[in-house]
Amino acid sequence: MSQPISFFSGFQPSDLLFLAEAAWRTLLISGLAISIGTFFGIIFGWLLYEGRIWASLTLAPVLDIFRSVPLIIQLVLFYNFAPILGLNLDPFASGVVILAIYTAALVANVARGGIEAVGQPMRRAARSLGMSYWQDLRYVALPIGGRAVFPAWVGVALGVMKDSALVSVLGYVELLKASQILITRTQEPFLILSIAGAFYFALSYPISRYAARLEQRWAHA
Amino acid sequence: MIEIRGLQKYFGALHVLKGIDLDVEKGEVLSVIGASGSGKSTLLYCINGLEEIQGGQVEVDGQNVHAKGADLNKLRQKLGMVFQQWNSFPHLTVQENVALAPRIVRGLDRKAADEIAERQLAHVGLGDKLRVYPGALSGGQQQRLAIARALAMEPDYMLFDEATSALDPELVGEVLETMRMLAEEGMTMICVTHEMGFARDVSDRVAFFHQGVMEEIGPPSQIFGEAQSPHTRGFLANVR
């Protein structure tokens, strides 16, 4: 915006582009956080499942903290205290880190549930064929358990995408922050929020549709 | 040959197998009978190393199953196992269920693994179900799938743990028929079973387990005709 900004002005077509870019940033930050968080969440879930006692004494409480402290507090604390630890992260990177940890904490429980759902008899059947521990995990336990908890994972992913709005408190201009900026300028909250809501819907709907399609494909019967 | 000497198995304080001595020769069909909880399943798990043991030893073709550093993944390829619950892999087609282990464990290429799967599935009468998912099969068909899956590793021994106990009565026959066919082909088999007809007609010997002890073993004529142990007689009187 190089031209002088009149403080209050109506909604313009270019604002739509502004919102679309912000929606792209929402997609980017949540896509990254969900991917990284899911990767670590599966490892944590596996540790919780296999580690039993030591994991429930060490890893589980840490994950509990990240699951239960409100995300907005985590974001503000991390953004302000990371520099003290020598980490100079911009709002985007801070958002990715915290959202990813939060995702991992949620996915860990989902993943553990998935492995548990497979059950000892199935694992033994795989091992009795000569599969190694890792082959069993890779070809039997994770695919079966993953399908069992896939709907729960989709729920986590969609939730994280919506929660990514909280990164706006750090000044990262994603969809919510962009809406706030436009509302301040246009004084048209109803219109702007409707458009922002439509963007959120446009981001999540394809995911839930695709997920439903996958689930249908997996329901062999 | 499977040689079991002084096998002791505990689950915590629970003494489940109390000094089992048992040899199973190549080509032999052994049925194992006994009340629930007498340790029959555990015996099978000790033979293929799915359970650790606390005393004695188990050798398969001279290889000590429970020795430190024993290659159990390799050993289990020789010892096919079929469980009470058929445990089909629900995310794979019938053919993929059978081809998976030959491919990833034996290292065959996809084509060779698929061919083995096709052959073994035809063998157990599922040649027309290759592309179907197990969820669409009856229990009896799934159990035959489990048999084909084990056979695809070309094992020298087959361990059956109550392969028909979870089946609806009308589906028991097809699975027993498949087991009988394997026996006639000369497969070495240990069959934990509650099917006394099968034990009598198909096995070379029958072993009766009682509270973790192998009370009696002998040809079917002896076990079913002139059992020595009162426990054996009591058990048989109840199941018949």
Ligand SMILES: Nc1ncnc2c1ncn2[C@@H]1O[C@H](COP(=O)(O)OP(=O)(O)O)[C@@H](O)[C@H]1O
């Ligand atoms: N994983 C286990 N942990 C603890 N106890 C077990 C376990 N598996 C079996 N047992 C116990 O060992 C005994 C023998 O079990 P099992 O070998 O399954 O008997 P069977 O197959 O003859 O019915 C039973 O008392 C059973 O409860």
Ligand SMILES: [Mg+2]
């Ligand atoms: Mg049993």
